[in-house]
Amino acid sequence: MLANKLLQEIHRRMVRIRLFEEAAGRLFEGSKMPGFIHLYVGQEAVAAGVCLALGPSDQISSTHRGHGHLVARGGDLRRMMAELMGKATGYCNGKGGSMHICDFDLNMLGANGIVGGGIPIAVGAGFANAYRSDGRVSVVFFGDGATNIGAFHEAANMAAALRLPVVFVCENNEYAEYTRREQTMAITDVVERAAAYGMPGSIVDGMDAVAIYEAATEALERARRGEGPTFLECKTYRYYNHHGVQTLGAKYRSDEEVESARQRDPIDRHENLLIDGGVMTAEALQAVREQIQEEVDDAVQFGENSPMPDTSTLLDDVYSLPKGEIL
Amino acid sequence: MTSPETSTRELTYLGAFNEGLRQVMQEDPDVFVAGEDIGAAGGVFGAYAGIAAEFGERRAVDTPISEQAIVGLGIGAAVVGLRPVVDLMFMDFVLVAMDQIANQAAKLKYMFGGAAQVPLTIVTTGGAGLSAAAQHSQSLEAVLAHIPGLKVIMPATPYDMKGLTVSCLRDNNPTILVIHKRMFGYKGEVPEEIYEVPLGAARVARPGTDITIVSYSRMTDESLKAAELLSNDGVDCEVIDLRTVSPFDIQTVVQSVMKTSRAVVVHEAVRFSGLGAEITAQIQELAFDYLDAPVGRVGAPYSPVPFSPILESHYVPDAEQIISAVRKTIES
Numbered sequence: 001m002l003a004n005k006l007l008q009e010i011h012r013r014m015v016r017i018r019l020f021e022e023a024a025g026r027l028f029e030g031s032k033m034p035g036f037i038h039l040y041v042g043q044e045a046v047a048a049g050v051c052l053a054l055g056p057s058d059q060i061s062s063t064h065r066g067h068g069h070l071v072a073r074g075g076d077l078r079r080m081m082a083e084l085m086g087k088a089t090g091y092c093n094g095k096g097g098s099m100h101i102c103d104f105d106l107n108m109l110g111a112n113g114i115v116g117g118g119i120p121i122a123v124g125a126g127f128a129n130a131y132r133s134d135g136r137v138s139v140v141f142f143g144d145g146a147t148n149i150g151a152f153h154e155a156a157n158m159a160a161a162l163r164l165p166v167v168f169v170c171e172n173n174e175y176a177e178y179t180r181r182e183q184t185m186a187i188t189d190v191v192e193r194a195a196a197y198g199m200p201g202s203i204v205d206g207m208d209a210v211a212i213y214e215a216a217t218e219a220l221e222r223a224r225r226g227e228g229p230t231f232l233e234c235k236t237y238r239y240y241n242h243h244g245v246q247t248l249g250a251k252y253r254s255d256e257e258v259e260s261a262r263q264r265d266p267i268d269r270h271e272n273l274l275i276d277g278g279v280m281t282a283e284a285l286q287a288v289r290e291q292i293q294e295e296v297d298d299a300v301q302f303g304e305n306s307p308m309p310d311t312s313t314l315l316d317d318v319y320s321l322p323k324g325e326i327l
Numbered sequence: 328m329t330s331p332e333t334s335t336r337e338l339t340y341l342g343a344f345n346e347g348l349r350q351v352m353q354e355d356p357d358v359f360v361a362g363e364d365i366g367a368a369g370g371v372f373g374a375y376a377g378i379a380a381e382f383g384e385r386r387a388v389d390t391p392i393s394e395q396a397i398v399g400l401g402i403g404a405a406v407v408g409l410r411p412v413v414d415l416m417f418m419d420f421v422l423v424a425m426d427q428i429a430n431q432a433a434k435l436k437y438m439f440g441g442a443a444q445v446p447l448t449i450v451t452t453g454g455a456g457l458s459a460a461a462q463h464s465q466s467l468e469a470v471l472a473h474i475p476g477l478k479v480i481m482p483a484t485p486y487d488m489k490g491l492t493v494s495c496l497r498d499n500n501p502t503i504l505v506i507h508k509r510m511f512g513y514k515g516e517v518p519e520e521i522y523e524v525p526l527g528a529a530r531v532a533r534p535g536t537d538i539t540i541v542s543y544s545r546m547t548d549e550s551l552k553a554a555e556l557l558s559n560d561g562v563d564c565e566v567i568d569l570r571t572v573s574p575f576d577i578q579t580v581v582q583s584v585m586k587t588s589r590a591v592v593v594h595e596a597v598r599f600s601g602l603g604a605e606i607t608a609q610i611q612e613l614a615f616d617y618l619d620a621p622v623g624r625v626g627a628p629y630s631p632v633p634f635s636p637i638l639e640s641h642y643v644p645d646a647e648q649i650i651s652a653v654r655k656t657i658e659s
Contacts, residue, residue, distance in 0.1 A: 059407065092440030100438040109406060110439060114430050120396045121431060124403020124411075131359065131385065131409060138403070151426065154396035161391055317441035318475050320499035 049212025598626025
């Protein structure tokens with residue numbers, strides 16, 4: 001059994017993701033957020049479990065559904081919310097938005113708008129770790145859909161062939177956008193693909209944050225021992241549509257299916273664990289929710305009150321320039 | 328640049344690349360090379376000869392045939408602070424790795440609001456002339472120059488090859504260094520010491536007064552040949568070698584055109600939608616009043632590169648085609 005403090009922190013991070021995402025969804029619905037939004041709700045256990053297993057200098061790389069990973073890594077909710085709104089105070093100064101959020105100070109190497117596009121880059125970070133023999137591990141999150149793109153296969157093979165310190169975390173939420181997994185691959189378990197590259201892998205209940213934490217810890221230790229990459233397939237579920245804030249009434253999946261997934265909700269499950277184990281009372285859990293809701297509300301307020309980027313910044317950061325030089 | 332007491336000696340164009348790379352690797356332990364066959368084999372063209380022997384397998388990494396993962400390896404290592412050089416063997420293979428090059432390397436810095444930089448050099452070989460046919464002979468610089476965030480470097484001499492290699496490896500942006508595969512053995516004087524040739528600075532390869540020929544890479548050499556032949560007929564051509572097509576040094580080009588009042592742009596790439604169109608448009612925007620004739624263009628016809636030597640030599644622009652374009656411009 002994990003230490004109480006760790007169990008509480010897992011809970012906090014999952015709740016922080018859920019409440020951040022729900023606030024972001026409301027803003028998107030209210031047309032306060034431009035562009036696209038891919039909500040992480042339902043998958044919180046994966047980001048929280050993995051990120052709590054990391055050391056501070058380990059890197060993570062994320063996806064188009066990436067808010068949860070940065071929140072779990074300890075991202076600044078204010079700067080996140082501001083970026084989602086395209087504000088000057090956002091993580092990317094309003095240049096990236098939801099799909100390109102990053103925090104290099106937290107070794108979060110960025111979300112990515114191209115499915116699978118971040119996987120070769122994460123392997124490159126793993127290469128740098130091995131090159132410097134610094135004991136860091138690069139962890140890459142991606143969906144089941146991304147394992148159908150060539151970049152995944154090239155990068156998985158490269159990481160295994162060069163025995164790089166990388167952990168591949170597949171969040172299998174059963175859908176590639178709006179298409180069922182059965183339609184897009186002839187295997188049931190994505191982890192089978194890891195075996196083809198000589199990479200050990202395991203299936204983890206993606207709604208069980210403790211199980212994910214434990215599996216990630218083992219994979220990280222293996223990478224740090226110089227034994228190469230590991231593949232974790234976390235079986236999870238996405239409550240909202242691929243894009244936007246709709247949950248029920250979709251044509252590509254039944255409401256019953258969504259309701260049944262919600263019965264396995266990762267936060268409810270973890271809260272029951274905390275209560276049953278005598279770690280926290282229902283009141284204490286409620287207090288945590290309220291406190292985090294305040295943080296999220298503050299972040300929304302911060303984003304709304306923040307200025308839009310000055311149009312004079314349009315051409316900033318196209319290139320890295322020597323000090324004082326302009327394009 | 329070169330100081331008077333510097334000793335120079337003759338090196339090949341490919342040897343100059345090798346020396347520039349080696350000298351940067353000696354001074355900077357964060358520089359490494361990765362690509363297909365670049366370790367033990369020294370590269371399929373010998374560009375990396377001796378690199379693995381001198382720096383070890385750790386810094387000269389043989390990779391799988393995985394162009395996306397090769398470029399991704401470089402990007403990921405670059406964003407966490409190393410200075411990778413990745414090899415794509417043939418410029419045609421750039422297209423295989425295009426997501427990593429165009430959607431990732433070129434854009435990360437901008438999308439992240441400046442939070443990351445990508446000091447990555449992609450080395451590749453371009454151009455026709457070896458009967459390598461349609462998938463191993465292309466000149467794709469216009470495709471790359473169209474993508475903000477990338478720099479595209481196309482040296483025409485051994486001296487520039489070494490200096491531009493050093494500049495690419497020291498630059499904090501993704502750079503694509505294109506080695507012309509028909510120039511591997513071209514010889515020229517190259518200083519022994521390490522030096523930079525700045526990115527984005529064209530050179531006047533031959534001063535002249537009657538017409539400006541703008542070119543780069545191997546077509547610079549072909550343009551110089553044309554200029555020599557034309558000088559026998561009393562036509563004095565100024566030949567400009569762009570050296571880097573992105574950033575593009577329009578000032579040097581415009582200054583020359585203001586002097587000569589006529590221009591022809593020459594490249595080996597397909598003429599349609601090639602860089603010649605951009606260069607011509609900029610000349611006309613900035614020096615229209617100085618022009619005595621429409622700007623001429625020489626480039627390959629609108630077809631894939633053919634295999635058979637007789638077809639290929641017909642396809643690739645040469646001094647003869649440049650001469651007729653110059654005459655047409657002079658006479659109009």
